[in-house]
Amino acid sequence: MDMFLTHRKPHMKMRWVHCARVERPTILRLAVKYQLHPLPVEDTIQLEQQSVPIVRKYNDNFFIVIPLLRLTEEAKRKLSIYKEYRTRRASDDLKLEDLIDIPQVEQCRFAAFTAGPPHYDTVISFMTEWKVSKLHADNYDNEGQSANRSAASPGADEMGQGSPGRPLMETPLPMPVPTPGGGVVSSIQLRLPSARQDSGEEQDFFAGVVRQIQRDYSMLRSGNSSWVLWRLLDVTVDELSPILSAYRAQLRWFSSLITREEARVSKDVEKRLLRSKVELDWLQRKVRPMIKVLKHIIRDKAFDPNVTRYLEDIEDHLNTFLEEVSRIMGVCHSLRDEVNSYRDRQQQKVLYVLTLVTTLVMPTHLLTGIFGMNWQDEEGKPVVPGLGVMEESRGYYLFWGLSVGLTTLIWLTFSRVLKWI
Incomplete structure (x- = not known):
């Protein structure tokens, strides 16, 4: 111009x-x-x-x-x-x-x-x-070519x-x-x-x-x-x-x-x-x-x-x-x-839930180890120290009762006393 x-x-x-x-x-x-x-x-x-x-x-x-x-x-x-x-x-x-x-x-x-x-x-x-x-x-x-190039006449x-x-x-x-x-x-x-x-x-x-x-x-x-x-x-x-x-x-x-x-x-x-x-x-x-x-x-x-x-x-x-x-x-x-x-934050929530679940099931794991020990009395019956003979009718309810009781106690301690939940 x-x-x-x-x-x-x-x-x-x-x-x-x-x-x-x-x-x-x-x-x-x-x-x-x-x-x-x-x-x-x-x-x-x-x-x-x-x-x-x-x-x-x-x-x-x-x-x-x-x-x-x-x-x-x-x-x-x-x-x-x-x-x-x-x-x-x-x-x-x-x-x-x-x-x-x-x-x-x-x-x-x-x-x-x-x-x-x-x-x-x-x-x-x-x-x-x-x-x-x-x-x-x-x-x-075409990388590097004009994006809005119109159909210009050839041979400029x-x-x-x-x-x-x-x-x-x-x-x-x-x-x-x-x-x-x-x-x-x-x-x-x-x-x-x-x-x-x-x-x-x-x-x-x-x-x-x-x-x-x-x-x-x-x-x-x-x-x-x-x-x-x-x-x-x-x-x-x-x-x-x-x-x-x-x-x-x-x-x-x-x-x-x-x-x-x-x-x-x-x-x-x-x-x-x-x-x-x-x-x-x-x-x-x-x-x-x-x-x-x-x-x-x-x-x-x-x-x-x-x-x-x-x-x-x-x-x-x-x-x-x-x-x-x-x-x-x-x-x-x-x-x-x-x-x-x-x-x-999401990872922390996942870790929190996993840690809480692991803590709550810990009594069950502990009792499983104790009840699984091969202790016997003089007559050859299976026993648990402090809990007596573990007969089928007695040991089953005793195991689950203790598990649920201890888990509930931990839950109440975390939620009501420590305010962690």
């Missing part, structure tokens, strides 16, 4: 060139046209391998690389179903078991060249293809928009609009695909930025490259909130299940909780380096102080996000402890 708009100075123009899934020739053409530094150009060509967010300043121009994270379309659909279930209770036959794996995150890498002083006239951004994170790809046929061109040889259509908006700073936006030209107006992932991600530029009196319409860069970073951080909502929904489901089932919860739930904790740790490691990128930009004096304030707000949102991720990880650990607590 190319956007040409005037700022406060009559002849000052601002352009935003956004390229998705580009190849090496396109990057080199743009590098020659806009005289980009060779080092960031090399990083852009190898954007798929840029795993760590970076920010560099070459002369008066900035180059940043950050990850883009968002929920897949399937995850968003499940999350909306879960929210509807919680608010309206409209789907009584809804199987919440199907919504356990709500968090499904896909990612891509984003690189941007931003012109600094004195012109602030150009932003060139690049995106790689959206791919489902390997940690979240268990339910997908270098810009990732349209088929080879298909020209880009320019949509002019020629109406002059006064800006709050006294300038006039003479025209905005959006370069969009002429025939491929599907739900492409790249276009949708920054669709809000385009709408804000088209809106009268918006900050982006009257701003420069630093304002566009702020808005791109702001959209990137805003897309992180649904991910937290998905994990909260998942943990609420687990919490209600554990409360209801207690020790009967399957071990699969504990495995899923451990997996969620690993995913959250991965998410935290992906997002945390972005704070360093923001701090570097905020400290640079080349940016307008008004833009810096907005960037500080993004930094606050990122810190809040990381704190919330840490809290959710703690909830995962607490739920696992709760499951283990229920199981330990």
